[in-house]
Amino acid sequence: MKIHIKNGRLIDPKNNIDAKLDLFIAAGKIVAIGNSPADFVPNQTIDAKDLIVCPGLVDLSARLREPGDEYKASLVSELQAAVAGGVTSLACQPDTDPVLDEPGLVEMLKHRAKQLHLAHVYPLGALTRQLAGKVLSEMGELREAGCVGFSQANTAISDTQVLWRAMEYAATFDHTLFLHAEEPFLAKDGVAHDGEVASRLGLKGIPSLAEVLALASILRIAQETGAKVHISRLSTAEGVAMIRTAKQQGLNISCDVSANHLHLTEHDIAYFDANCHLKPPLRSQRDKEALSAGLKDGTIDAICSDHSPVDDDGKLAPFAEAEIGSTGLELLLTLTIKWASEQKVDLARALAYVTQNSAQILGISAGDLGVNNDADICIFDANEYWKVGANTLKSQGKNTPFTGLELAGKVRTTLVHGQIVFQR
Amino acid sequence: MNNPQLDQDGRLRHLLSIEGLPKKILNQILDTAESFVGVAEREVKKVPLLRGKTVCNLFFENSTRTRTTFEIAAKRLSADVISLNVNSSSQSKGETILDTVDNLIAMHADMFVVRHSQSGAAHFIAKHVPPHIHVINAGDGRHSHPTQGLLDVFTIRKYKPDLHNLRVAIVGDILHSRVARSEIHALTSLGVPEVRVIAPKTLLPAQVEKLGVHVYHDMKAGLKDVDVIMMLRLQNERMSGAMLPSAQEYFKTYGLTQDKLRLAKSDAIVLHPGPMNRGVEIDSSVADGAQSVILPQVTYGIAVRMAVMAMLAGGQGGGTQS
Numbered sequence: 001m002k003i004h005i006k007n008g009r010l011i012d013p014k015n016n017i018d019a020k021l022d023l024f025i026a027a028g029k030i031v032a033i034g035n036s037p038a039d040f041v042p043n044q045t046i047d048a049k050d051l052i053v054c055p056g057l058v059d060l061s062a063r064l065r066e067p068g069d070e071y072k073a074s075l076v077s078e079l080q081a082a083v084a085g086g087v088t089s090l091a092c093q094p095d096t097d098p099v100l101d102e103p104g105l106v107e108m109l110k111h112r113a114k115q116l117h118l119a120h121v122y123p124l125g126a127l128t129r130q131l132a133g134k135v136l137s138e139m140g141e142l143r144e145a146g147c148v149g150f151s152q153a154n155t156a157i158s159d160t161q162v163l164w165r166a167m168e169y170a171a172t173f174d175h176t177l178f179l180h181a182e183e184p185f186l187a188k189d190g191v192a193h194d195g196e197v198a199s200r201l202g203l204k205g206i207p208s209l210a211e212v213l214a215l216a217s218i219l220r221i222a223q224e225t226g227a228k229v230h231i232s233r234l235s236t237a238e239g240v241a242m243i244r245t246a247k248q249q250g251l252n253i254s255c256d257v258s259a260n261h262l263h264l265t266e267h268d269i270a271y272f273d274a275n276c277h278l279k280p281p282l283r284s285q286r287d288k289e290a291l292s293a294g295l296k297d298g299t300i301d302a303i304c305s306d307h308s309p310v311d312d313d314g315k316l317a318p319f320a321e322a323e324i325g326s327t328g329l330e331l332l333l334t335l336t337i338k339w340a341s342e343q344k345v346d347l348a349r350a351l352a353y354v355t356q357n358s359a360q361i362l363g364i365s366a367g368d369l370g371v372n373n374d375a376d377i378c379i380f381d382a383n384e385y386w387k388v389g390a391n392t393l394k395s396q397g398k399n400t401p402f403t404g405l406e407l408a409g410k411v412r413t414t415l416v417h418g419q420i421v422f423q424r
Numbered sequence: 425m426n427n428p429q430l431d432q433d434g435r436l437r438h439l440l441s442i443e444g445l446p447k448k449i450l451n452q453i454l455d456t457a458e459s460f461v462g463v464a465e466r467e468v469k470k471v472p473l474l475r476g477k478t479v480c481n482l483f484f485e486n487s488t489r490t491r492t493t494f495e496i497a498a499k500r501l502s503a504d505v506i507s508l509n510v511n512s513s514s515q516s517k518g519e520t521i522l523d524t525v526d527n528l529i530a531m532h533a534d535m536f537v538v539r540h541s542q543s544g545a546a547h548f549i550a551k552h553v554p555p556h557i558h559v560i561n562a563g564d565g566r567h568s569h570p571t572q573g574l575l576d577v578f579t580i581r582k583y584k585p586d587l588h589n590l591r592v593a594i595v596g597d598i599l600h601s602r603v604a605r606s607e608i609h610a611l612t613s614l615g616v617p618e619v620r621v622i623a624p625k626t627l628l629p630a631q632v633e634k635l636g637v638h639v640y641h642d643m644k645a646g647l648k649d650v651d652v653i654m655m656l657r658l659q660n661e662r663m664s665g666a667m668l669p670s671a672q673e674y675f676k677t678y679g680l681t682q683d684k685l686r687l688a689k690s691d692a693i694v695l696h697p698g699p700m701n702r703g704v705e706i707d708s709s710v711a712d713g714a715q716s717v718i719l720p721q722v723t724y725g726i727a728v729r730m731a732v733m734a735m736l737a738g739g740q741g742g743g744t745q746s
Contacts, residue, residue, distance in 0.1 A: 199629035200443065202543040202566030202602055207630070271428055272544030316522060316552075318542035320565075 001043050001418060002026045004036070008048025008379065012055060013352035014368035023053060025375040028418035032371060044420075048379050051412055054351055056088025056119075056376035058358040058367045060178075060256050061232055062307035062329055064121070065396075066112075067105065068097025073309040073396040075109075078329065079118035081395035083422040085330035086378030086411040087305070088119050089359065089366045091178075094126040095153035101126035101137040103145035110146045118421050120376070122362055124151040124178055127166055133157040136166055139175050148362050149176035151232070154279050154324070156184045160217060167227035176228045176363065179218055181239065182280060186210035191320045193283040197266040203319060206281050208236040215239050219246050222253060230361055231255035233306055235280035237290030244299040254361050255299075257291045258306035259328060259335035264288070264401055274315045274322035275401045278306070292343055295353065302358040303339075305332040309397020327397040334409035337382055341408070347382065375418035384410040428550055438550045438559040439732050441568035442609035450613055454578050456731035457724070463500055464726065473734045474503035480533040481507040482524070483562070484540040489698055490562050490572075493722070494537045497729035503737075506533070525549055529557060535737050536560065543567035543602075558736040560729075566600050571732060572697055573606025575725040577614055579717055580652055582724070583693050587611075593620040593646050593688075594637075595678060596656030596705055597627045599667075603697045604656055605635070612636045622646035623678065626667040643678055647687040655680055655696040658705050671704045681707045685715065693717045 003025040010021040010033065017033070024032040024040055031037055062082070065073040082090055092109075094100035100109070106123050113121035125147035129135045139150055150170065157163040170177050187210040192198040194205025215231065219242065222229045234240060234255050243255050260278055265285050269276045276282055294300040308325025315322045332354055340350035359367025366376055385406045390398040414422035427444050431437040436449055463471055479498040481491050491507055498505045510524055525536065535558045538546045543565030550559040563569040577587070584590055592611055598604045598621050611619045612635075621632060622640045633639055640646030647653065663671040680694065694706075694716045702708045711718060 194630045196631045196634045199631055200605070200635065202564070202568065202605060204566075205630055272547045313520075316520065318521070318540065318545040318548045318564075320542050320544070 002040065003415070003418060004040070004042035004045045005048050005053055005377070005379065006045060008051050008053035010053045010369070011348045011351055012369040013348055014356040015370060017369070018348040023369065023377070025415070025418045028375055030369055030371055030373050030375050033369065046379065046413060051379050051381050053377060053379050055355040055367050055369050056378045056414065056416065057086050057332060057354045058362065058364070059087050059090040059307065059329065059332060059354070060302055060304040060358045060361060061258070062090045062092050062305055063095070063309065063325070064092050065309060066096065066109065072311045072314065075112055076116060077394065077396040078307070078309065079113065079116055079121070081327070081329045081393065082119040083414040083416065084394045084411060086333045086380055086414055087329050088376035088378065088414060088416050089122060089364060090119055090329070091122045091124050091148060091362055093153045094124055094151055095131060099126045099131050100124070101129050101142070103138070103141045106142055106145040106147055117416070117419065119416060120366070122148045122364060124149050126150070127152050127177060128157065128162065131155050133159060133162055136169055139170065140173060143175065148364065149178050149230070151178035152180065154180060156180070156182050156214060158184045163217065164221050164225070167221050167225045167229070171225045171227040174228065176230060178230045178232050180232045180280070181211050181214035181218055181234070182206070183210045183214040186213065191277060191281070192269060193266045193281040195266055195284050197269055201269065201272065208238055208283065208287070211236045211280065212238045212242065215242050219251065219253065223251055229253050233258045233261070233280055233304065234291065234294070234300060235261055235283050235287060237287045240290045240294035240299055244294065247299060254301045256302040256304045256358070257295060257300050259303050259332055260306060260326065260401065261288065261291055262295070262303065262339050263335060268401055269319070272319040273401065274317070274319055275326055275399050275403065277319055277322050277324055278326060279324045292339070296343065296345060301353070302361060303332065303336055303353045304358070305329050307395070309395050310399050311397065312399070315399050325397070326400040327393060327395040328400070330393055330395060331388065331400065331402060331407070333378070333380060333411065334407040337409040338407060375415055377415040378411060379413040380409055380411045382409050384408065386410050428547060436735055439570050439736065440546045440550055440559065440561045442570045442573045442606050442613060443568070445613070447613055450574070450610065453574055453728065453731050453735060454581060456735060457578055457727040460727040460730040461724065463730070464723070470500055470502055472502045474498065474501035474737055477503045477534045477737050478532060479503045479505050479535045479537065479733065480528050481505065481537045482510060482528070482539070483508065484510045484521070484538070484545070485563070486511070487539055487563070490539065493725050494562060494729055497726050498733060500726070501730055501733055503733070521545065521549065522552055525553065529553065534558065535733065537562045539563045541565055560732060560736070563602055566602050567605065569602040569606050571725070571729050572603050573610040574732070575721060575728040576607050576654065576695055576697070577610045578724050578728050579695060579721045580693070582720070583717060584651055588615050588617065590616050590652060591618045591620070591650045592616055592652040592654065593622055593650045594654045594656065595622040595643065595646070595680065597658050597662060598623050598632060598656070599627045599629050600659065600662065601656050607654055608635050608637055620646050620650065624668070643684060644687055647684055650688045651692055653680065653685070653688055653692060653694045655694065655706050657697060657699065658701055663704065675704055679703070679705055679707060680710050682709055682713070685710055695721055698722070
């Protein structure tokens with residue numbers, strides 16, 4: 001199968017390309033950019049006039065809810081959602097049921113995902129068995145089974161002895177750890193940022209201090225052990241400052257922010273909107289601005305979707321009892337575009353946060369349009385608006401704080417391995 | 425962002441919190457309550473405003489006092505009243521809040537008086553009921569207890585009619601108190617110029633000053649020259665632990681005694697939402713003393729709850745026509 005994508009504005013952050021260039025695909029690979037290779041006769045031509053052609057998006061944190069929570073979402077529904085959002089590779093969290101702490105489960109997940117021929121799935125294995133924070137999982141075996149890194153999902157390791165040993169062990173074998181910085185005692189039973197809104201609504205707060213203290217431990221132990229650490233879903237201004245300093249001191253660390261936190265604050269909870277029950281909690285305006293600034297100056301490396309589909313019943317409860325999470329795979333691109341336009345950041349630069357940078361963090365070959373790479377490509381209209389809602393989302397989880405909003409950036413075609421896996 | 429408490433014409437549809445209610449409606453409730461105070465003194469303590477209506481007290485959290493006063497209020501308005509302690513029945517069988525509510529709507533309940541341990545529970549129910557059903561929040565988690573806030577300002581107004589010239593201190597566990605939040609909003613909305621909160625740092629919510637209050641940690645400084653002292657109940661489980669070392673130490677620093685009371689204005693009044701912990705947050709000599717208006721609060725509470733119910737369901741004042 002040979003495909004010629006013509007007339008598009010080609011953006012490839014990694015290779016510094018932002019120009020009107022054609023792209024040529026053969027046998028699942030990118031074979032040329034710009035001029036057609038000799039004797040290239042396409043089976044199919046895609047006219048990308050007025051559209052942007054970029055690498056398929058790489059998401060650092062998605063929940064597919066399989067195995068175990070199929071009533072919330074399934075592999076099929078969520079991988080369809082991924083490609084509908086232009087996401088062609090994603091890392092999935094281990095907090096499934098059972099937890100991804102067994103090589104067999106990881107192999108099964110990889111195998112099932114592969115058979116669907118949609119987005120590539122890169123599992124993050126559980127760092128500790130059952131995510132209980134006590135016993136290390138078999139990281140070596142899990143890596144062989146296909147895990148690209150290890151995570152504790154939303155839970156923390158409260159025992160610093162275990163955290164230290166986990167990082168030492170991971171450092172020995174060069175495993176990457178994906179850690180969410182939240183001190184569990186300070187965050188206990190909290191459901192919202194410990195600030196003005198939580199005080200007004202009488203919701204139990206999670207202080208910024210919970211992130212700061214956890215981050216301080218993680219950074220210090222990373223420095224001590226040399227472990228490769230990625231901080232998932234940073235949420236506070238203080239956290240951004242700490243990462244900035246750590247990077248200046250030469251620590252090998254990366255971090256991401258969720259698209260939700262780039263756009264929303266505690267005030268979006270309004271009258272107890274359960275769609276805003278997220279982890280980490282939506283924080284203050286000052287935090288939001290610091291996250292944006294951190295992204296701009298390179299302190300924060302990537303934007304993730306934090307895709308966590310929840311079924312309607314899960315959200316049908318008073319705020320604190322409503323399940324945590326929102327759907328995100330189909331919003332990652334559009335929210336990145338929104339951020340870029342609001343912050344006056346060049347779109348090509350902004351796309352790096354959801355393509356090249358995240359691929360580099362995962363250590364996978366994706367996120368750029370280099371010749372001979374797999375043809376994982378997203379073609380979208382940056383100016384077309386669509387309304388977020390149950391009927392426009394493919395994900396089985398329809399809950400998001402952005403419901404009802406008109407957002408710019410609509411995916412037209414997604415290719416994985418040179419195959420069209422989504423088209424509208 | 426629509427105010428879930430008001431209908432399209434700006435009239436009261438539900439009473440969920442004081443915050444967000446226009447001053448006009450707050451005054452209307454207080455004025456309507458005034459007209460109900462006399463009902464209890466009549467030989468026949470009933471008015472027919474809610475005849476034929478069914479009021480359902482839906483208590484997901486235990487309460488005797490609040491539930492009783494709502495029951496009496498509804499009965500004095502001639503409504504039929506059902507009281508359910510849901511935590512002891514359906515919830516333990518796994519029925520969701522909405523299932524419970526839907527079943528009661530199917531039985532033609534007209535109004536729900538809801539208490540729940542989660543902040544936002546009343547908003548949640550109000551969001552899901554059909555338009556002809558009214559919801560009154562009788563306390564949701566730490567968030568709000570609007571009829572308590574209203575009865576407190578009603579009581580204050582009785583003794584100190586010029587609200588624009590008052591200094592009020594709220595003392596105790598502000599962090600966990602829905603009563604404190606409602607009092608603060610009621611007082612600031614009605615134009616009380618100075619509202620103080622007095623508590624140790626552990627019992628104050630983050631950025632409490634953004635609610636429009638002045639913060640004091642020293643009770644003696646905080647009580648200086650105030651006209652009204654509103655004491656809060658300290659829950660048993662908070663008396664010792666990470667928030668406070670002991671009830672004794674709390675009483676010593678934040679308990680209201682005659683000595684401390686003397687720092688306030690000589691005609692200052694003392695309120696407490698009940699039930700009181702004598703010797704923990706308040707000394708008996710103060711609770712039973714000349715400046716205490718704690719029992720009148722209870723009496724006025726019935727009039728205020730009658731006013732709210734009448735306005736919501738009876739088509740009175742700012743209430744919707746049914």
